[in-house]
Amino acid sequence: MIEQIFPDIFRMEIPLPGNPLKAVNSYVIKGDHRFLIIDTGMNMSACREAMAAGLSELAVDLNKTDFFITHLHADHLGLVSELARPAVKIYFNYPDAEILRNLHQWDDVKATALNNGFSTEEVESALQKHPGRKYFKPSPLNYAPLREGDQVSIGRYIFQCIETPGHTPGHLCLYEAEEKILFSGDHILEDITPNISMWADSGNPLQEYLDSLDKINLMEISLVFPGHRRIFAGHRKRIAELKKHHQIRAEEVLAILKRDRRNAYQVASQMTWDIDCKKWDDFPAPQKWFASGEALSHLQYLLMENKLTREMVKGKAYYSLV
DSSP: OEEEEETTEEEEEEEOTTOTTOEEEEEEEEOSSOEEEEOOOOSSHHHHHHHHHHHHHTTOOGGGEEEEOOSSOHHHHTTHHHHOOTTOOEEEEHHHHHHHHOTTHHHHHHHHHHHTTOOHHHHHHHHHHOHHHHSOOOOOOOEEEEOTTOEEEETTEEEEEEEOTTSSTTOEEEEETTTTEEEEETSSOSSSOOOOOOOSSSOOHHHHHHHHHHHHHTSOOSEEEESSSOOBSOHHHHHHHHHHHHHHHHHHHHHHHTTSOBOHHHHHHHSOOOSSOSSGGGSOHHHHHHHHHHHHHHHHHHHHTTSEEEEEETTEEEEEEO
16 A cells, blocks of 8 residues: 655555564655655565555656665565665664674574573574564665764655664654654554563663653654554654553563562563463464563563562573562
């Protein structure tokens, strides 16, 4: 589906078959003899076909097309290696680029998962099916890295880069101050909540996410163009809902730990999830992965708030109430 959503700005809905996200929004902005594409879809046939059809309908010349990728996840970055032509710019962010350059990235993630309750068999199954591994072509790309306050100009628009870490360490949004429009990537979504996961031994992604929400809350925004689902207005109302969601999540984690100490995998198995499965054992491996990653981010947040303690027992990290 292609629709014009603003002067010279078009939304292409790129399908994600078999994925709960259903589709990713890829945006095309037409300038004077040049184009900008924001996010691309995965490196899979359904995405390639939808992208090719959309670009043809919009008469986009890829030799005159730059790319802005909001963050490193495969549904946003996966196709850019096939679409980008020589001499075009691929705007990206520094922290996520560093992760992609880490040759031991998946080994590090696997070690963290094992430390937090996953069995070796479940880790192997989850990583084998992980979209970040299946649908991302690890081609060397010449990124044009951007930071907070940097600008991207295309046609009538001058966009400002807004750093919004949380969903990923380097997540970037684009804001047009005159028109008051925000391309939010996966930072703020209207119909679903962004997954805030943690698969590292340090950091506090949930706190970073909440801080990033506060930053966007202060801005004047008339329309939000998200990475998934529908375009919406009323960003402050949605931000309040997202913050409340994570407060409820944190309270649920504390309630679970009242019974006994738990690792992240065990906590996730007892949390409430909007997944069409009767019990935890029925969860597909990728959904167990994302659920446990989100549980871990909340455990780390509560640990940093001095509400929990952590101890290692036989190579597993267990959390208890203070």
